[in-house]
Amino acid sequence: MSDAWIDELTPAHVRNLDVYQPGKPLEELERELGITGAIKVASNENPLGPSPRAVAAIPPALSQLALYPDAGGFALRRALSTRLGVGLEQLALGNGSNDLLYQLVLATCEPTDEVLSHKYAFLSYRLAAQVAGRTFVAAPTTPELGCDVEALLAAVTPRTKLVVIGTPNNPTGSVVTRAGAERILAGLPQRALLVIDEAYAEYAAEWPEIDHADGLALLKKDKRVVVLRTFSKIYGLAGLRVGYAVGHRAVIDILGRVGRTFHVGSLAMVGALAALDDHDHIAISARHARAAVERLRAEVRGPGVHVYPSLANFVLIDCGRPSTPVYDKLLRAGVIVRPMAAWGLPNHLRVSVASHQDMPRVIGALNDAFA
Ligand SMILES: Cc1ncc(COP(=O)(O)O)c(C=O)c1O
Structure with a gap:
């Protein structure tokens, strides 16, 4: 049975998407x-x-479920702002950190712009570009399948708008070094952003002898850096769907324009807030x-x-x-x-x-x- 009718009402970039x-x-x-x-x-x-503190914090919040969540996520953003030493206006919350990547593409990429990462980067980077009908460019990797900084920079074009690196990267577990991230930033076009996906940053901190990039330190030096973090991994809250972006206030402002209102639930924010202090x-x-x-x-x-x-x-x-x-x-x-x-x-x-x-x-x- 043909579903040709749906093809007629669907843009080609959506028809051609792989099904997750x-x-x-x-x-x-x-x-x-x-x-x-x-x-x-x-x-x-x-x-x-999950963080036991999150598990304990959620039941008392159940009585508030009739109310919409705080759309500004004030309590969680304030706690993150203190923890990370960044301004409140530098933080956006997302329905998982993936959500924020999709928002970044939507907020920054014109139809002809490109999202650049590498061949064995996290699949969502490709998907976030393709769902929006934008071109995803995959640079070659090192023989060890890690990010090859020079190859990545060689793939930059005048249309590159977002360069996305995961460090540690999924599925390779590899990291980009401090010098590597600085080199990417130095070669980044002025009209592009460097998105550093640090979903596993808290795990990487357990390997202090291995040099790896620090997204927040880079952001202090360059406003074109956006750091993505999540409560899905070390905090054990993947089911709640909370992530956050840290960036220049102007970048966070445009993210806020494309993000849907109330996209992070109240229980998710209560759980994340409690987990943040669960040292x-x-x-x-x-x-x-x-x-x-x-x-x-x-x-x-x-x-x-x-x-x-x-x-x-x-x-x-x-x-x-x-x-x-x-x-x-x-x-x-x-x-x-x-x-x-x-x-x-x-x-x-x-x-x-x-x-x-x-x-x-x-x-x-x-x-x-x-x-
Ligand atoms: C590198 C990387 N970034 C982001 C995510 C997604 O995180 P979230 O659950 O916050 O959307 C994952 C999850 O597997 C990941 O591996």
Whole structure:
């Protein structure tokens, strides 16, 4: 049956979008495979769970649900402003940090403008451009699949409006160095912004011996920097959908013009505010992730297998063979990982860190699958 009628009422850039393939819910997979107790290490969530402070703060806020949330997100922005040492007017909240990237494209890109990142950058950068009908340009990477600063700069054109780098990047776990980020900024056209996606910044802070860019320090030097952060990762609040952007007040002002009103719910803001001060949860989660990444790198083995370094809460694994049969074997062992074919990496899998208790099973299943 043809759906030609919908083609007639849809712009080509929308018709041509890839459909996002969400991972199946854990319960659905367990039912299909006839197993119980599966471990999901596919979405870079915090295996230690949500911030207990957030969990405690939300129930008392339930009685206020009849009211619209504070559209300005004042309490959370004020807390972030104090924490980060930036002005209130330099902060915007989003329905997850992804939301803010979509807003940035909408707010800054003319129809002919380009969004530039690299080939193995987080897929949302491409999607955010394509949903808005803008061109996404993917620069080549280093042989280790990380951001190649010179190649990125070589791909800058007069139409480049946003340059987006994830540091640490998903799915590679790689970072851009301080000097690398400064070099990008120095080569950035005056009419462009450098978006630094720091979704995993709190994890990277656990590796002080490794040089990596500091978006907020760069923003202090150059108004063209926008930093994106999220409560979905180390704070363990992916289900609430809260992220924030830090930038020059003029950039935050234009973001506010395209963002929808009331797009961050009241419970989400209450949870995020409580989690921000949950230093114990953050410290334990960061320490756990580093130890788990080190274990994965040290203990996962197999012919042709390479586990990439990572400063985040996941690792990228080159299976040295097509990853689909490995993925299927892992599924049957009750370990759900993320295949990387959508990134153009058909031999690779991304594996998030598991809880302390589940790590031996994840490592055992990987080694069995690679044997
Ligand atoms: C690099 C990167 N940026 C942003 C996000 C999205 O975060 P949020 O849940 O805040 O939209 C993710 C989530 O996987 C990510 O890996």
